Amino acid sequence: MMTFEVASPSTALQPYLRVDDVGMRYPNDNGGIEALRGVQFDLHPREFVCVLGPSGCGKSTLLRIIAGLLTPTHGEVIFYAPAASRISLVFQDANLMPWRNVRENIALPLILQGMPRAHALQKADVWLEIVGLQGFGDALPRELSGGMAQRVAIARSLIQEPGLLLLDEPFGALDALTREKMADELLRLWQEHRTTVLMVTHSISEAILLSDRVLVFSSRPGRVVLDLDVNLPRPREEEMRYTSEFGRLARELRRAITD
Amino acid sequence: MTKQEATSLPVSHLLRKYVLQHRMGFVLLSLALGILIWQGITLTGWVPAYLLPGPFEVAARFWRALLDGTIPRHFFATLQEVVPGLLLGSVTASVLGYLIAKSHVLERLLSPYLVASQAVPVVAIAPLLIIWFGPGITSKILICALVVFFPVLVNTVVGLRAVPQNLRDLMRSLRARPWQMVWYLEIPAAMPVFLGGLRVGATLSVIGAVVGEFVGADRGLGFLINVARGQYDHPLVFAAVLTLVGMALALYGLVLLAERRFLRWQIPNIPR
Numbered sequence: 001m002m003t004f005e006v007a008s009p010s011t012a013l014q015p016y017l018r019v020d021d022v023g024m025r026y027p028n029d030n031g032g033i034e035a036l037r038g039v040q041f042d043l044h045p046r047e048f049v050c051v052l053g054p055s056g057c058g059k060s061t062l063l064r065i066i067a068g069l070l071t072p073t074h075g076e077v078i079f080y081a082p083a084a085s086r087i088s089l090v091f092q093d094a095n096l097m098p099w100r101n102v103r104e105n106i107a108l109p110l111i112l113q114g115m116p117r118a119h120a121l122q123k124a125d126v127w128l129e130i131v132g133l134q135g136f137g138d139a140l141p142r143e144l145s146g147g148m149a150q151r152v153a154i155a156r157s158l159i160q161e162p163g164l165l166l167l168d169e170p171f172g173a174l175d176a177l178t179r180e181k182m183a184d185e186l187l188r189l190w191q192e193h194r195t196t197v198l199m200v201t202h203s204i205s206e207a208i209l210l211s212d213r214v215l216v217f218s219s220r221p222g223r224v225v226l227d228l229d230v231n232l233p234r235p236r237e238e239e240m241r242y243t244s245e246f247g248r249l250a251r252e253l254r255r256a257i258t259d
Numbered sequence: 260m261t262k263q264e265a266t267s268l269p270v271s272h273l274l275r276k277y278v279l280q281h282r283m284g285f286v287l288l289s290l291a292l293g294i295l296i297w298q299g300i301t302l303t304g305w306v307p308a309y310l311l312p313g314p315f316e317v318a319a320r321f322w323r324a325l326l327d328g329t330i331p332r333h334f335f336a337t338l339q340e341v342v343p344g345l346l347l348g349s350v351t352a353s354v355l356g357y358l359i360a361k362s363h364v365l366e367r368l369l370s371p372y373l374v375a376s377q378a379v380p381v382v383a384i385a386p387l388l389i390i391w392f393g394p395g396i397t398s399k400i401l402i403c404a405l406v407v408f409f410p411v412l413v414n415t416v417v418g419l420r421a422v423p424q425n426l427r428d429l430m431r432s433l434r435a436r437p438w439q440m441v442w443y444l445e446i447p448a449a450m451p452v453f454l455g456g457l458r459v460g461a462t463l464s465v466i467g468a469v470v471g472e473f474v475g476a477d478r479g480l481g482f483l484i485n486v487a488r489g490q491y492d493h494p495l496v497f498a499a500v501l502t503l504v505g506m507a508l509a510l511y512g513l514v515l516l517a518e519r520r521f522l523r524w525q526i527p528n529i530p531r
């Protein structure tokens with residue numbers, strides 16, 4: 001624990017949250033499936049951290065535990081930030097309500113918090129513009145492409161100005177080009193709004209391009225096998241994918257995943 | 260969609276498009292054909308006219324009964340049973356359906372009774388209800404409610420069970436309160452299946468009222484049918500039956516209107 005804090009650039013800061021020896025076992029007929037074991041790491045305020053790992057390594061389980069949707073069977077998640085700060089979870093599918101139009105979907109978190117509807121819809125219009133969907137406020141989710149729908153989901157998660165943004169393979173269902181474009185946009189949004197982000201992804205280059213730190217998980221039961229700082233300068237651009245430092249990081253991550 | 264249909268040319272597609280565009284016209288055509296065949300049969304004389312009156316005779320009898328107030332009086336008497344019965348039945352069914360969808364214990368406790376209540380035909384219970392609640396309007400409302408109850412209940416449970424788990428997780432991650440879960444997620448998500456049940460219930464409610472009036476009543480279209488039959492006034496029987504059909508269709512149409520209003524997000528190509 002101590003060595004890890006010395007290595008981290010933000011030593012002086014209190015962590016935003018600590019995942020403390022978290023284990024998760026799903027019950028089944030023969031003893032249960034162990035999804036996570038002894039997962040331990042800190043997340044610092046305003047940090048962008050990616051979680052990489054083979055499928056079925058319990059990454060989604062971890063996000064759901066942090067979001068409070070699941071209770072771990074071992075260990076705990078400790079929040080050091082004020083209790084009022086909000087956690088926002090973006091899923092692999094945009095997960096929009098098909099009966100609400102785009103504007104109403106984006107405004108949903110505010111409406112649930114009790115903000116007057118008209119005011120919430122106004123704020124949603126601002127976010128429509130930020131994610132580049134002006135003019136689509138009255139469209140229904142079924143009229144949107146996958147990339148557009150995912151942008152609506154991201155706007156919906158950011159409108160409540162969350163202290164922590166959890167992204168569960170948010171671009172997993174998109175084609176490669178849209179995916180790169182969305183990653184760029186996410187980066188831009190994060191640079192402007194600077195919340196703490198924990199993102200699960202399958203893509204090594206996406207992880208390097210976006211994050212301050214990459215956590216590599218082993219396959220079941222999931223554990224952190226590598227905690228790698230990414231010291232590329234910000235703001236980052238697509239071009240960095242072709243630098244030698246980027247290549248070095250990618251090789252290191254690749255090795256950790258295959259081991 | 261329209262573009263695709265215009266470019267691919269199979270006759271069936273063109274026909275379908277034509278039928279959709281002229282839906283009202285086709286309804287009228289089908290009615291006209293039916294009346295023509297009906298008139299044809301009575302003209303051949305295969306069936307004695309006192310058993311099967313012709314369409315014009317029925318129309319004339321309907322007109323007379325409409326003007327002398329017979330049909331309106333009995334129509335509104337039946338409507339006063341059908342509508343409250345439909346409301347009572349669907350409200351209790353949706354509340355109970357919600358509880359059953361939420362609680363497996365309750366489901367197991369109640370389902371034997373629910374299935375049993377379905378196995379007993381209304382015609383068998385109707386006399387009992389009339390003995391218990393009198394020949395007045397109360398017993399008819401209860402019979403209507405009883406008939407409406409089951410389809411609405413089943414569809415409420417099925418609709419609620421089909422609420423996507425992803426959206427439940429989303430609502431939970433947004434810390435929705437229990438009532439918000441119901442209002443913003445469960446009601447709209449279950450609405451399509453629920454309205455399907457209500458559509459069935461609306462027409463069943465009319466049948467319930469007629470069954471009740473057959474067993475014991477002094478007003479209503481079912482009562483009118485009984486009386487007219489006793490007087491060998493077969494044109495009036497037909498007129499009353501057609502009025503019932505009209506009532507059932509109108510109620511069905513109201514639910515369809517509700518569907519268009521609430522399920523706009525589901526129906527493709529309806530201009531918003």
